[in-house]
Amino acid sequence: MVNKPRILVARAIFPGTIAQLEQHFEVEHNQADVIWPRTELLARLKDKAGAFTTGSERIDAQALAAAPGLKIVANMAVGYNNFDVPAMTAAGVVATNTPDVLTETTADFGFALLMATARRITESEHYLRAGQWTKWAYDMFSGADVHGSTLGILGMGRIGQGIARRGAHGFGMNVIYHNRSRLVPELEAACKARYVAKDELLRTADHLVLVLPYSKQSHHAIGAPELAQMKPTATLVNIARGGIVDDAALARALRDKVIAAAGIDVFEGEPRVHPDLLAVPNVVLTPHIASATVPTRKAMAKLAADNLVGFLVHGKPLTPLNPEVLKSA
Numbered sequence: 001m002v003n004k005p006r007i008l009v010a011r012a013i014f015p016g017t018i019a020q021l022e023q024h025f026e027v028e029h030n031q032a033d034v035i036w037p038r039t040e041l042l043a044r045l046k047d048k049a050g051a052f053t054t055g056s057e058r059i060d061a062q063a064l065a066a067a068p069g070l071k072i073v074a075n076m077a078v079g080y081n082n083f084d085v086p087a088m089t090a091a092g093v094v095a096t097n098t099p100d101v102l103t104e105t106t107a108d109f110g111f112a113l114l115m116a117t118a119r120r121i122t123e124s125e126h127y128l129r130a131g132q133w134t135k136w137a138y139d140m141f142s143g144a145d146v147h148g149s150t151l152g153i154l155g156m157g158r159i160g161q162g163i164a165r166r167g168a169h170g171f172g173m174n175v176i177y178h179n180r181s182r183l184v185p186e187l188e189a190a191c192k193a194r195y196v197a198k199d200e201l202l203r204t205a206d207h208l209v210l211v212l213p214y215s216k217q218s219h220h221a222i223g224a225p226e227l228a229q230m231k232p233t234a235t236l237v238n239i240a241r242g243g244i245v246d247d248a249a250l251a252r253a254l255r256d257k258v259i260a261a262a263g264i265d266v267f268e269g270e271p272r273v274h275p276d277l278l279a280v281p282n283v284v285l286t287p288h289i290a291s292a293t294v295p296t297r298k299a300m301a302k303l304a305a306d307n308l309v310g311f312l313v314h315g316k317p318l319t320p321l322n323p324e325v326l327k328s329a
């Protein structure tokens with residue numbers, strides 16, 4: 001009998017996903033969800049043909065050198081800044097992510113965070129739970145309107161478009177966006193979104209949502225100079241990646257009321273959170289959960305597993321990031 005390919009599943013995952021993978025592979029898993037030190041991750045990758053990762057495991061030239069038999073790494077995330085894709089391509093290793101299956105769920109969450117931030121929901125809940133609510137007051141937790149306001153979106157991929165559609169069609173918002181490239185007219189019309197320069201986006205948005213991928217170019221795309229251009233009444237929402245916002249600068253801007261409030265799901269160096277952000281009241285903080293609904297997390301896990309099966313068993317991954325590797329194989 002031919003030996004099954006060996007794969008590593010780097011973090012705990014649905015038991016059904018492990019069962020699916022075990023039909024095809026010899027699976028080394030981590031259902032205890034231990035955060036392996038880097039050296040241990042690399043040692044476990046050594047004899048594997050495939051790996052199932054989350055956004056937390058870095059696959060770079062060092063990892064690839066430690067795993068000469070590796071053929072594919074399937075990330076259970078749409079973002080893949082934990083992958084050095086050029087290094088993977090150079091090593092002939094297929095990289096895959098999980099696009100599409102999380103778009104609507106993540107756009108829902110972007111909107112939830114925007115609403116919670118603009119309407120000061122968590123701040124007011126903390127006040128209530130602390131027993132501080134003793135009387136009605138005309139200005140108690142007055143926030144910013146969402147309906148009819150100007151929604152700015154930085155990064156207009158699938159999730160950005162989902163947020164734009166919700167804003168334009170659900171809340172009658174005036175939607176503006178900035179992106180590396182402009183959408184085709186039909187997509188702009190479907191989102192009722194108008195393309196503007198980044199400066200205009202910063203100056204005009206009442207609510208600015210960040211949905212761009214992390215890269216060297218987008219590192220600190222929102223720092224002190226950008227925050228200073230925003231309206232003092234504006235809210236900022238980041239559901240993209242830590243590092244796109246300069247968290248220390250954001251905490252200062254929130255403290256000094258340079259902007260009114262922020263909703264942040266992703267952090268520089270997460271799961272560590274900048275202590276200055278924890279100290280300001282006008283920020284809603286969530287632990288990187290934008291795609292976290294049961295059906296969507298199941299769909300993401302299934303797509304990552306299907307990529308491993310698709311490639312290692314049938315020679316065809318479903319959502320490759322570097323399809324050129326397949327051509328040269």
Ligand code: GLV
Pocket residue numbers: 055076077078079080102240291
């Ligand atoms: C989550 O952050 C993802 O990239 O899927």
